[in-house]
Amino acid sequence: MRPSNVLRRALLGAALTASLLAIPALPTRAAEPIRIGELNSYKAQPAFLDPYRKGMQLAVKQINEAGGVDGRPLELISRDDGGNPGDAIRVAEELVTREGADIIAGTFLSHVGLAVADFAKRRKVFFLAAEPLTDKLTWADGNRYTFRLRPSTYMQVAMLMPAAIGVKRKRWAIVYPNYEYGQSAAETFKTLLRAAQPDVEFVAEQATPLGKVDAGPVAQALADAKPDAVFNVLFGPDLAKFVREANTRGALEGTFVVSLLSGEPEYLDPLKDEAPVGWVVTGYPWYSITTPEHQAFLTAYVDAYGEPPRLGSIVGYTTIRSIAAGVAKAGGTDTEKLVDAFAGLEVDGPFGPFTYRASDHQATIGAFVGTLALRDGQGVMVAPVYVDGASVLPSDAEVRKLRPAAD
Numbered sequence: 001m002r003p004s005n006v007l008r009r010a011l012l013g014a015a016l017t018a019s020l021l022a023i024p025a026l027p028t029r030a031a032e033p034i035r036i037g038e039l040n041s042y043k044a045q046p047a048f049l050d051p052y053r054k055g056m057q058l059a060v061k062q063i064n065e066a067g068g069v070d071g072r073p074l075e076l077i078s079r080d081d082g083g084n085p086g087d088a089i090r091v092a093e094e095l096v097t098r099e100g101a102d103i104i105a106g107t108f109l110s111h112v113g114l115a116v117a118d119f120a121k122r123r124k125v126f127f128l129a130a131e132p133l134t135d136k137l138t139w140a141d142g143n144r145y146t147f148r149l150r151p152s153t154y155m156q157v158a159m160l161m162p163a164a165i166g167v168k169r170k171r172w173a174i175v176y177p178n179y180e181y182g183q184s185a186a187e188t189f190k191t192l193l194r195a196a197q198p199d200v201e202f203v204a205e206q207a208t209p210l211g212k213v214d215a216g217p218v219a220q221a222l223a224d225a226k227p228d229a230v231f232n233v234l235f236g237p238d239l240a241k242f243v244r245e246a247n248t249r250g251a252l253e254g255t256f257v258v259s260l261l262s263g264e265p266e267y268l269d270p271l272k273d274e275a276p277v278g279w280v281v282t283g284y285p286w287y288s289i290t291t292p293e294h295q296a297f298l299t300a301y302v303d304a305y306g307e308p309p310r311l312g313s314i315v316g317y318t319t320i321r322s323i324a325a326g327v328a329k330a331g332g333t334d335t336e337k338l339v340d341a342f343a344g345l346e347v348d349g350p351f352g353p354f355t356y357r358a359s360d361h362q363a364t365i366g367a368f369v370g371t372l373a374l375r376d377g378q379g380v381m382v383a384p385v386y387v388d389g390a391s392v393l394p395s396d397a398e399v400r401k402l403r404p405a406a407d
Contacts, residue, residue: 031068033075034333036323037101039091039116040131041108044083044211047236047266048312049108052130053078055316058304063320069327074320077101083108085115092119102333103128105319110134110180117146126338130319134184138360139402145335147342147361149319151389153185153260155362156282157192158392159369160258163280164189165196167256169228171203175218175242176233178207185233185260203227208238215241216249223251232259232279235267243276252276263370263381264311275379279372284311285381289351289368297350318349318365322356354389359399364390 038056042049056076064073077099081088088107095101104120105128107113113132120127121143129137129148133156138148151159174189176182186205193200204225206218213234219242222230230252234242239262246252257276261267263283268275286298286308297317301309322345327333330341343358354365370384394402 031072033073034069034323034327035075035077035099035101035103036320037092037095037099037104038076038078038106039081039088039095039104040078040106041083041112042078042080045108045236047270048131048264048310050312051266051310052312052316054305055301055309055313055318056320057316058301058313059317059320059324061304062300063324069324070331074324076320078106081107081112081116083112085112088112088116089119092116092125093123096123096125102126103323103327103338105323106130107132110137110184113137114141114180117141117143120145124335126335126342128319128323128342130315132181134180135188135402136180136184138362139399142360142403144339147356147363149322149363149365150315151365151367151392152362153181154188155389155392156260156367157185157188159282159367159387160260160280161192161196163369164193164229164231164258167229168197169256170197170199171201171226171228172231173204173206173222173225173227173229174202174231174233175206175208175222177210177213177235177238179210182207182210182233186231189231208234211236211238213238213241215245218242219245219249219251222246223249227255229256229258232257232262235261235264239267240270240274243271243274247274247276256280263368263372263384265308266310266312268372268379268381271379273374273377273379275372275374277373280369281372281381282367282369283381283384284314285368285370285384286310287380288384289386291352293348293352294350314350318347321349322347322363351386357393357396357399359396360393360403362389362393364388364393366391 060074079091103126108131110132113129127146133153135152135154174186176186257279259279259281263281325347326342330337342356345356356363366387366389368384370381373382
């Protein structure tokens, strides 16, 4: 072969190699994300839900950086539910049909949570209710497709009962927001206290419109009734207004008070030095919890956001962790397999391990009970005790009566 032919072939070979190298490699097909459609009352309840969103985002980041769930990344699609059932159902439908959500989660207000639970039942979509507390969600109106994370009104009222019973006060008053959550909490308190103390009297009951409490007349009405003790269910701005008016009027001076949620930083911190000293409350004393699980969460959260967590942070974070654990156990996002996986699912969270009960789909995550005090001009919970949710839930046999037609 002549040198010119050898050279020509070499040049052709080099050109072919160069052209092949110039063709971009076909990209590896990315794993299909696990789409979580999340809806909540962000505009209506920012004190709780801004930290909640941060908790969710932290969990998503941690899980995705660790490789996702079975190699699939989590994709969080959040929408505002408008704080009312009609908007919430419309948003849930959009998340499923337009956004392709595999799972829906969230909601804050109890009546909104009930509406979305009914949607999940009709559409056969898995729904993890993160926050709504009404007992109907997992009992009377429970369904196959709905699970709940937070301790319910029954659970949190039951956590306060040892303190309420222990003071042996006969004349009680109740103040609560007049919607599903408040009504449920008030009825549960009366039922449990009457069972333990048959001679109890309820001498006053103030049901206030959510977000629109006329705090002065409410505080005065309680003072006029001269109760020995008060059960409070108000939260958020309503709680702040009520406490301020009660302090100004001396309406609760010398009165024993047990109160739902008032130890949660979202609602306690804004009170500052007006925090009602001596109230026995459920809450989240992040500054006093020294378990390894919580310390790891606390460090990660402060590193990410430069501020301490709120209870909403715990709820958001644990919602995502629960979904990831459920999808891993189910081997994917098939709704029926996911429902079966969540029945008895064990999850590790910042408060330690807990379980989603098969009987009523309620998580056994607990809450802290303590007494309010002032420290450096700020309300804090002192002597907090963690109450395991499983310890205050009815048995499976009792649940069958409370949840007659759930599945």
